Amino acid sequence: MIEFENVSYGYEDNKKVLESITFKIEDGDFVGIIGHTGSGKSTLIQMMNGLLKPDSGTIRFRGENIFGNGYNLRELKFRVGVVFQYPDYQLFETTVIKDVMYGPMNMGMTQNEAMDAAKQALSLVGISEDKFNKSPFELSGGEKKKVSIAGILAMNPEVLVLDEPVAGLEPEGRRNLLKLLEKIRNENHITIVMVSHSMENVADYCNHVLVMNEGKLELNGTPEEVFRQADKLEKMGLSSTVAYYIMRELEKRGIVHDDRSITMKEAYGCLEKLL
Ligand SMILES: Nc1ncnc2c1ncn2[C@@H]1O[C@H](COP(=O)(O)OP(=O)(O)OP(=O)(O)O)[C@@H](O)[C@H]1O
Ligand SMILES: [Mg+2]
Known part of the structure; x- marks a missing residue:
């Protein structure tokens, strides 16, 4: 679906x-990008819809070079929707509903179609109707984030790219948003x-992980492949998962053997069997 080949940028x-x-991203992937602050994550994702242009290298979407002659970059921005790290940079309209309708209207939908798309997207992210006519800037941080996601979802993109979508949300809000992303991925493909x-x-949540370190793609694989390389992650100022460390410790003590858990769910499964 998306392919980067020797992409460099300054x-x-x-x-x-x-x-x-x-790297390559397949249709239907749920990709997680991790990396230390300043490692280039936000820069990288802004290339996925052609917002930033590489100094060298090639980016392809469904096999076509997005900076090739005659490529429809404007349309790409509707097909690959990028939700920015800071919603304040994305929201700008006077009301929530107008903000979410902006993208659909830009795509050429009529006022009514855009209104329907916006209402549907807002309900999907859990923004109630009493907020529709408020200024987006009156909302809480979490609500702003949801409205900025709705604004992209309303365009019904093929790829949804989100820069730290759960940062600043409380634990329940985080879980709800991640579950929502999982649902969107499964139901809307x-x-x-x-x-x-x-x-x-x-x-x-992810089936594919990219690890950025000082502008380089250091690791690229399944969560299991990536999170089992704790030493490498630690050298980059990152870490593996809590479950991974707990299970290694239990392995050292001879309690579990040949365990491959990296999530709490897997670790519980393993320990339940032992008990
Ligand atoms: N608009 C800009 N102009 C100049 N340098 C920039 C700009 N945006 C980012 N940088 C620099 O590019 C590098 C990568 O930044 P980027 O924002 O892509 O990192 P990041 O991995 O998203 O970090 P964070 O986790 O803090 O969001 C950093 O050194 C940053 O200072
Ligand atoms: Mg960033």
Whole structure:
């Protein structure tokens, strides 16, 4: 679905921010991108819909070079929806409903179609009707985040890219939002790419993990492949999952053997059997 080949990029101050990044994302993947602050995660995802253009290398969407001659980059922005890290940069309209309708209207929907799409997206993310005519800036941090996600969902994208969607939400809000993403992926067949600082969230929800370190793609694999390389992750200032460390400790003490758990669910399963 999305393919990066030797993609490099630097902002105007010339510092290399991405260095020769190569990976593929398959249709239906739930990809987690992790990495230390400043490692290039936000820069990387802004290339997925052509918002930023690489200095060198190629980005393909469904096999086509998105910076190739005649490629419809405007349409790509509707097909690959990017939700920014900070909702304040994304929201701008006077009311919630107008904000969410903006994308659909831009795509060419009529006022009524856009209104329907917006209402549906807002209800999906759990924003109630009494908020529709409020200014998005009157909302709480979590609600702003949901409205910014609704604004992208209303365009019915093929890929939904989210930059730290659960940052700043309380634990229940986090869980609800992650469950919602899982549901959208399964029911609407949308590919999801999520930048996250939570190893747990990535291990629990994603099937594909990319690990960025100082502008390089250091690890690329399944959660099991990535989170079993705790030493490498620690060298990058990251860590494996809590479940991984608990199970290694139990292994050291001879209590469990040949265990491959990286999530709490898997660890519980293993321990339940032992008990
Ligand atoms: N608009 C910009 N102009 C110049 N440099 C930038 C700009 N945006 C980011 N950078 C620099 O590029 C590098 C990568 O930044 P980026 O925001 O992609 O990292 P990140 O992994 O998303 O970090 P975080 O976890 O803090 O969100 C950093 O050194 C950052 O200072
Ligand atoms: Mg970032």
